Amino acid sequence: MVEYIFYALSVICIACALLVVFSKNPIHSVLYLILAFFAIAGHYVLLNAQFLAVVHIIVYAGAIMVLFLFVIMLLNLNAETEPHKNMLTKIMATVSGGLLLVTLVGSFRAAGQVEMVNLDNSNIGTIENLGKVLFNDFLLPFEISSVLFLSAMIGAVILGKKQLS
Amino acid sequence: MKEVIQGIPLNYYLFLSTVLFSIGVLGVLFRRNAIIILMSVELMLNSINLLLVAFSAFHGDAKAQVFVFFIMIVAAAEVAVGLALMVLIYRNIKTLDIDFLNKLKW
């Protein structure tokens, strides 16, 4: 049962990722990427990371992809404005991407089957447990991420405000 | 619980995220639209997130899931600044084709 869900989600995920790269219209790319993110959220639920699945939907599908869609509509990018690459670059890109895939898969296969650990506590993905780990073991990264937010805000305001005036 | 997780070996997740990562790399190399390239980078970040969550589930350790939070934070900050840059680029050269961004080339 769970295996079939895994296979279905994986097929959706990979197909949508391929469509992101190969669809001509940027808006279609964004919509396929949102579908791929929903499939990844399904994988998170399968892996008992429930809170992460919800956060993933909120952050990626709810905020980041909306911003992408927004910029594409702001700049009025349609299929006609899409630049086309010459054939040689496309072939080289496909060859090098395929070589990377073959190399990684080959090395992972050579690493052998990983022994599975029995999952005795299935509640590691709950919000209480994540909060405990976050606020005890990852204090400094948490505070530093607020500095990252501050710099991103200032950068966005500086870059965005200039074009208003 | 055991049979639920044990239906799927860890290797399958490894291969799935490898495929997703390679598709992201392919997107970066294949397309010239800067926004699609940024989206491919998002796809690569997400494949790593998936792998981190898979390892966390298989080792019963929640630290990897907290790491995923931080990756999401970095992705959001990157997208905010990156898209502001895209709009500025579009204002200046009226296109998002990265082949026209060659002023600093020599």
Next chain:
Amino acid sequence: MQSVNYIPIVLQLLVAGGFVTLAMTLTHVWGPKRKSAEKLENFECGIESQGNARMPFSIKYFLTAILFVLFDVEVIFLYPWAVNFKELGLFGFVEMLVFIAFLLLGFLYIIKKGALKWE
């Protein structure tokens, strides 16, 4: 919590999506169709429509959207903190105050720069 427990939610999603698809399909199959140039207009209100729906819109919305994304992502740290509020005690409270102080600094900068001003 186990992932098997989510099957009711998946079923509910399937039923909700299935109902929408079924209703839409049935109205298309059974409903009357009169196709004329006026009927196929996007907005049937007497005024000629101009261009297509993909109109470029104002840059004013853009900065608001970016800042929304940043504050939206910040909130995901508040959920685990709020759930563990009693256990973390005063130390956790001070931690979160420092975090919020940095964001408030950014917010003050945004207000000072007038980035959210609607002009």
